[in-house]
Amino acid sequence: MKMRSTNQIPIKQGGSSKAIITVSALLAASIFSIYYLKLSFIDMVMGLPNFIMFFFQKFFPANLENIKEYIPLVIDTLGYAVIATYISSIVAFILGILISEHTNKFKPLRVFVRGFISILRNIPFIIWGALLVYIFGIGGIVGVIALILVTVGFLGKSYAESIDEISGDKLEALQANGASYFQILFHGVIPQFVPAWINWTLFSFEINVRASTVIGLVGAGGIGVLIDTNINLFNYGEALTIITVIVCIILVTEYVTNSIRSRIA
Amino acid sequence: ATTAEAESGNGEWPESITLVQMPDENNPTEAATMHTSLKEHISEELGIEVQEFDGGSYAVGIEAMAAGNLDVMLASPMSYYQAKQKAGAELLVTPVVPGGTEYYTDFVTQADNEDINSLEDLKGTNFAFVNAASSSGYLYPKATLVQELDLDPDKIEQSGYFFENVVFSEGHPNSLMGVAMGDYEAAAVAHQVMEMMGESDSFNPDDIKVIGRTSNIPDASYIVRGDLPEDFKKALKDAFVSFENEEYFEALHGDAGTRFEATEADYYDPAIEMLDTINALEDVQE
Amino acid sequence: MERIRVTSKGSAVKSILTAFILVTVFIGSIKLVNLDVQKFFERLENVPAVIGRMMVIDLSVIPNALLACLTSLSLAFLTLVVSVIIAMLLSFLAARNITPSNYLANFIKAFFAVIRSVPGLVWGLMVIASLGFGYTSGFIAMLLSSIGYLIKLFTGSIEEVGTDIVEAMRSTGASWFNIVFHGLIPLCITSFFGWITVRFEGDVAESIGLGIIGVGGIGLLLTKAIGAYDYAQTTTILIVICLLMLVLEFSMTKLKTMVKYGESR
Amino acid sequence: MEAVLSIRDLVKVYGKETRALNGISLDFYPGEFIVVIGPSGAGKSTFIRCINRLVDPTEGDIVFDNQHMEKFSGRKLRDQRSKIGMIFQHYNLVSRTNVIKNVLHGQLSNTPLYKSLLGLYSQQDKQEAVELLKKVGLEDQMYKRADALSGGQMQRVGICRALLQRPKILLADEPIASLDPVSANIVMQQLHSISIEKQLTCVVNLHQVDYAKRYASRIIGIKKGEVVFDGSPAQLTDSMVRDIYEGKESQMTLQNKGGAAQAVANEDGKVSGAEQ
Amino acid sequence: MEAVLSIRDLVKVYGKETRALNGISLDFYPGEFIVVIGPSGAGKSTFIRCINRLVDPTEGDIVFDNQHMEKFSGRKLRDQRSKIGMIFQHYNLVSRTNVIKNVLHGQLSNTPLYKSLLGLYSQQDKQEAVELLKKVGLEDQMYKRADALSGGQMQRVGICRALLQRPKILLADEPIASLDPVSANIVMQQLHSISIEKQLTCVVNLHQVDYAKRYASRIIGIKKGEVVFDGSPAQLTDSMVRDIYEGKESQMTLQNKGGAAQAVANEDGKVSGAEQ
Ligand SMILES: Nc1ncnc2c1ncn2[C@@H]1O[C@H](COP(=O)(O)OP(=O)(O)OP(=O)(O)O)[C@@H](O)[C@H]1O
Ligand SMILES: Nc1ncnc2c1ncn2[C@@H]1O[C@H](COP(=O)(O)OP(=O)(O)OP(=O)(O)O)[C@@H](O)[C@H]1O
Ligand SMILES: [Mg+2]
């Protein structure tokens, strides 16, 4: 048989030169970075015990004295997070639809929106904070806007990714029915999108809870900013308490996310 | 501070030291290159390696000093006190500008607010401090209020005691904008921040009225880890004092005549006493 | 005439109830944090003035900015490479449809939820106290949260892709690693690309925040420009950052489409 | 009689090289029941999907209902599409939505958005949907989610959806591939009788020559993107069938040559059997 | 002869109520070619998927190769599974990977991870993969990505993947649903001849009774999760077939009753035709 003579059977065509080039480029860039930044992996390993020691020596025991005073702050934090999550999930959904190829065939708009939310993500929060304070002064509204800015950039991208994942098949059937753009959107895209939507939205809630540190920086209430203050005052025990409170909120969110997702998947 | 003790026990000089600059309103973008000249100078004088970083948080710096990872840093009176308690820090040198500089905090309100004209009038207002850990934005103005109006330092933040309500704006510019736009009736804002924001047109100085000020806050000083060998600290001090790069001082302190001068051990004492009157030092234990 | 329902019995009640709860929570939150919407609209008139003030540039800072960008980018890149490798492994352990053990999956998810919720300052403090100042510390501080984020993002994507591939490969007796490397990675790789870009931006943004713990780069430069109220420099640095990130975003999108529809080999 | 659908020189090129359709010209008349047969990869699916523009043809004219399909877009295209029902090989249901809603999707183009969102389809539509579901034996699964159905059940939902459109022409891409023979026959018969009853033109891709012969009023053979047969079932001789599928045969290994020939013979045997 | 696979009292309940399998007991012997038929929703897919534990049975024993499948997990389960080939109704290929790699996935369980990652499958495996692909006429598509193939082509890749496992038993869930008759015949014939050649037990779900009769050495009829027929093709009489699919018929609307009966009659006609 012919097979016998060709003893090499490649399992892909065109050789693997592309993969080799990619891998070596990545490797070269990594080595350059390590060299350029003078990273020391020995230091990292050596520092590990100190790192753990520091945590247990300084932060423990947690200081629960003021825990009652945190309750209104926790509620504030949750309030801001809820409002910001609602608004940004709506805004981000619209943007997400405009970014996804499946739902927006008009390329220039796609590129524009993609660039827009990329800028939202890439301008650091301190800048947004300064801008917002100069425009709106100080207070809750600024806090909410700040949170929305933090979230929309991320959420818009996440939504778009998930909408892209929803296969074109189902949309095709509705298309063939003569359904309008919005009908395809509401009857085809959205039902399929629900699990991902819940996942990302609750993740953005988590981001918003965590971001209560930054909204403090524009003068809105919330508990996160107390972590920085307490650390700067060397009250590690109290900082640990606040971190624990935030961690609990986030773990509950994570738990809710997972259980809703496994129920409706 | 375990490693530090081991190092200093036999009085040997360290092989390298780490110097950390702290955020300072007058650090321009070129500061990175400027600081390099200081670093090189010290390195030459002492014959050891000097590493120089820009820090952002006093707490991080002080913990790093306590852990022996940082040797010299720029500090305010409060952070010096904390560093002394936590890491046994000592004062080293202070940059002294020929004409003398004045750092202080203003109490401000809206220009058209007829009701508030002095510190007493602040009673019953909505007032903004910067942040509970800030010297110029909280500790000094609070001490001023306590001393001048004879208030109980532990109750100032309570609503209805003196102020109607107290908020922490988390930034001098935030406080200033909050007052300019009428979100608060009054606030304590570092004078220097006001000047800089005015120069950059960030707000209209006509919107704001100054109704009082704190006493002068001493200049920030370099502090050094206390458990280094005495002769090393001495040599380090000399190295700073002998630094005469005029470009450097012009860029950083706005006056080519500025020089580092050795800091007296009691330089910060008045300031620290003042902090003590508002019980700010209680929490800082070893 | 008999009424024909479109949804099963009780599901309408359920939807109304859900909607009601969602709206109540939203309104409750707004009441709670005292949003002054009127003030917001009044102050919108400040927008042109503030934006106008930002509209200046200072080209002299560009060389410095580019150099600092190189530093930030190499730090972000290195963090990314390491965290992508670690996060990939862990996220396959944590994804519901492929995890070897649900307990392990939940543990990983919860553990990194905790890691994500510890603020940057706390990491910075602990890392610097144990490792000292420098890029090594910056690397570690960024690595942890970067892994935390990527795991969340990756597991989301893995859980979204079809289980039929897992099924087919399982039925050949393929091991867990085989299913992951030969089945899921080729399937998920495009969405991973998307997340990697998001996280690269996140790492760059974080390296900006790391100015606090003495890590240089574009972040420090920016922080100083802001601190000095130098709008021209701030705007210029921002433009540099945004341009850089836009280039990155679009080249990654390009790469993604190449992998997705790419040459059939 | 005037053609409902008239196709001229249809060409579809995928990517740079794959010529899936290579110049197809056909006229379809009202009430015709057309079955398209051809080997795997011949371009049957592509052909059917070009008709309602799910695939954009590279060249050629498609005149449906006196209008040039290939020129439309937006609202006009949707209106045209709503007159063309389609049944998919892989059902293409919205898997997280229940059965009756999936069927009602067939009437989306005639229902304002807000009504469809609130589930306010017209009573007539709902009634018809329920009747269609009953017809295919799914009345018990009406409120189940589409992804909890077996393959065959899903396909029947897809058929109901297409019929609810009350289309002028019905396209079907291997509609009975996953059905058991009884269901398959019933579905084909329903399509057939609807086609006669309402003078509805049906274009159905099939792999089963016997079904094609049994139900079609006209059979079209496609091979390598070209029409190689167009005529009544009676005209489709055994040698014709062999011809249509021939390319495949020679693709098979030599070793299997005998087997393949045998298979085609069997096939023919079966076909003629079904003809009895 | 000893049974390769022996199933006792197999029950599968989905959710709380759907009893997909309702106590099935069967023994399969080496070299048997078993075709499972039954109406849509009868539980055929569920049955086949229980054998290699893609679906975990609710109750019952599955003894394969003298070992209790239902007790295994981890490495042991994988070893068992690697001896069971499976062909899926919807192909289940890794769409972004090329054809030959998809086929080689069949040998993953015998290839160390680092080798498979570097593409270092054994020469023998690669050779066999190429030969299998040639057999089904796909040698030209070897380096195409799986998602660029037509339905029929994909299915053939899936079959190659299963055969490359060199399994002891081969499960197939409607393997020819999307194939044209010639390919379908060739595939069935290949499965059939491999089954004889290697004494390989094949369990195939089919909807086409004629194919079942032509190829099976034994036919099993499943209805509502229970075995209602088990015997040689010759024993499967026309009335038996009607019986198996009967439930369906009565599910159809009365209006179609005549049509359905007619359909079954046709079906039988066809079957006997194929038998000739
Ligand atoms: N999206 C696509 N991109 C590239 N090539 C494609 C695409 N879809 C189909 N093809 C190719 O076009 C040709 C015709 O495919 P088509 O699906 O129309 O065949 P078919 O007759 O429906 O086959 P089957 O009976 O297997 O479904 C095939 O060679 C196929 O590989
Ligand atoms: N994942 C699932 N969850 C709930 N019910 C299911 C699930 N899979 C199948 N069923 C139900 O179990 C029954 C048997 O389904 P199965 O897929 O085994 O039928 P089948 O005989 O293969 O049908 P077909 O010929 O249409 O493929 C059906 O009533 C179906 O609705
Ligand atoms: Mg097709």
Ligand SMILES: [Mg+2]
């Ligand atoms: Mg099935």
